[in-house]
Amino acid sequence: MSSLYDVSIPVYTDITKTTQSILKKGEEHFKAQGKDTAELAKLRIAEDMLPLHTQVFIIVATGRKLIERVSGGSPVDTPMKEYSLAECHELLEAHLAELSKVDRGAVDPRATTEVPCKFGPEEFKASARDYVFGYPIPTGYFHLNMVYALLRGQGVPLGKKDYMAEFMKTFTKA
Incomplete structure (x- = not known):
């Protein structure tokens, strides 16, 4: 059975790296097309949707x-504001550094520890293991998919390989 660390930190690292990779590809595409890269951070699929x-x-x-x-560990403040494209890159880079410092020894014993989870105005509690599977992993994938869709909607030449590369990095060709 996989440990709590194995099903959380490396998975979230892959989500973050994939976001970083496709965002860079989107920026390169915008530059090649002569488009204002500042507009990239403001992309929306629908008016009532959150921007990129x-x-x-x-x-x-x-x-x-x-x-x-x-x-x-201690919470890291992430202020909700309008981020520029450069700030998005900085956020992702800083987060990768944070993920790389997480100690497996601090995570694995906490699998059954009750932790809080806020979803909109509602508050919940769950074991750390259930929390991982029920909130941050699906949330990470959901918002990664939104970034992908926003970029594809602008003609950025992304494919499934771009999305899957980080998740399949340990695979070997048969």
Whole structure:
């Protein structure tokens, strides 16, 4: 059976790296097309949808809560604001550094520890293991998918391989 660390920190690292990779590809595409890259952070599929910069913010903020709850560490403040594209890159880079410092020894013993989870105005409690599977992992994938869809909607040449590369990095060709 996989440990709590195995099903949380490396998975969230892959989500974060994939977000970073496809965002860079989106920026390169915008530059090649002569488009204003500042507009990239403001992309929305629908008017009532959160913009791309907020999708990135949620990935990072949720990952930081994941670290706090599974390791027992201190919270890292991630202010909700309008982030520029450069700030989105900085957020993702800083978050990867934070994820790389998480100690397996601090995480694995906390699998059955009850942790809080806020979803909108509602508050819940769950074991750290249930929390990982029920909130940060699905939330991370959801917002990664939104970033992907926003970029594809702008003609960024992304494919499934771009999405899957980080998740399949340990695979070997048969």
